[in-house]
Amino acid sequence: MATMTTADAYGVVREDATLTLERLLPGPIERIWPYLVDSDLRRQWLAAGAMEEKVGAAVELVWRNDELTDPPGTRPEAMGDEHRMTCEVLECDAPHRLAISWGSTGGVAFTLEEQGSEVLLTITHHRVTDPAVLLNVSAGWHAHVDVLEAKLSGTQATPHWDNFVRLREVYKARLAG
Numbered sequence: 001m002a003t004m005t006t007a008d009a010y011g012v013v014r015e016d017a018t019l020t021l022e023r024l025l026p027g028p029i030e031r032i033w034p035y036l037v038d039s040d041l042r043r044q045w046l047a048a049g050a051m052e053e054k055v056g057a058a059v060e061l062v063w064r065n066d067e068l069t070d071p072p073g074t075r076p077e078a079m080g081d082e083h084r085m086t087c088e089v090l091e092c093d094a095p096h097r098l099a100i101s102w103g104s105t106g107g108v109a110f111t112l113e114e115q116g117s118e119v120l121l122t123i124t125h126h127r128v129t130d131p132a133v134l135l136n137v138s139a140g141w142h143a144h145v146d147v148l149e150a151k152l153s154g155t156q157a158t159p160h161w162d163n164f165v166r167l168r169e170v171y172k173a174r175l176a177g
Helices: 129-155 158-176
Strands: 012-016 020-026 058-063 083-095 098-099 107-115 116-125
Touching: 020 129, 116 129, 129 158
Parallel strands: none
Antiparallel strands: 012 020, 020 116, 058 083, 083 098, 098 107, 107 116
């Protein structure tokens, strides 16, 4: 499969179990980069955690998804109110590319590319071989980027958990076909 175009907001899984999700965001690029590396800004759409912009630096990401939107929606029973993961910065080329390790998968890369007054954010999550994890990763990235897009656009995001649950069903069908 080819990488998705910006006309389709859904992530695409390539043959090597790599999810690629692209989204056009309101720029400039200097506005978007801090949402990747600054703990206070990143926690507004993904997870908190101080990050040194240096290869080899450790970062503990802390998810508190109930705090992403107001209201948060209904949290799935299997999801806790907090999740933590220690990652390592694998690549950092501010303000264009950040790559970090990610649990048992091959890691995540964030790429920012200016396109006029907008910025193309590409998230590439490598080697997610477990189908259940891939389903959660696909819906999770999509839901989190929806929150980021709303924050950057000054609009109200859909309640995070409700969006995540809806997107899990959509990705379940997309990944099956």
